[in-house]
Amino acid sequence: MVVHNPNNWHWIDRNCLPWSKDYFNEKVVDTAFENEQYRFVLSSVDSVTGDCDVTQRKGKVLCIYDMKLSFSVNGEIKGSEEEQLVKATISIPEFVHDQDEDDYVFEISADEKKAEIRKYFVPLLKEKLLKFQGDLLEAHAQEVQHSTS
Numbered sequence: 001m002v003v004h005n006p007n008n009w010h011w012i013d014r015n016c017l018p019w020s021k022d023y024f025n026e027k028v029v030d031t032a033f034e035n036e037q038y039r040f041v042l043s044s045v046d047s048v049t050g051d052c053d054v055t056q057r058k059g060k061v062l063c064i065y066d067m068k069l070s071f072s073v074n075g076e077i078k079g080s081e082e083e084q085l086v087k088a089t090i091s092i093p094e095f096v097h098d099q100d101e102d103d104y105v106f107e108i109s110a111d112e113k114k115a116e117i118r119k120y121f122v123p124l125l126k127e128k129l130l131k132f133q134g135d136l137l138e139a140h141a142q143e144v145q146h147s148t149s
Helices: 017-027 114-129 132-144
Strands: 012-015 032-034 038-057 060-077 084-096 107-110
Touching (some): 017 132, 032 114
Antiparallel strands (some): 012 038, 084 107
């Protein structure tokens, strides 16, 4: 048997951007916040661009990603006689593998209730985004390493 990568020493990359798009559609779409005043729901993933790779070098599995994300949010303002709908876009210009939770920037474009979306909905979205790195590694670590036994 010929071993092309003994002890997983050489650098191996796997492009995971297509997987990332599917991941956000599966895990983030339909994220919702509701209270007696508002209801906000992430209705679609508008774009996922940039780089997302799982790599392996010298036996260590890492992920490296730098993406720009954009989501559509629909909502409603409750308690009025006439139904008031809210439409918004949330963009994350830099979603990066070595970013601290407090460094996320959420750019919100909304016809109204921008502050409420930031206060109530963004924390739920951030919670889901924080799971991405672990899920990415779990899904692809075995694909970049060869069995050494």
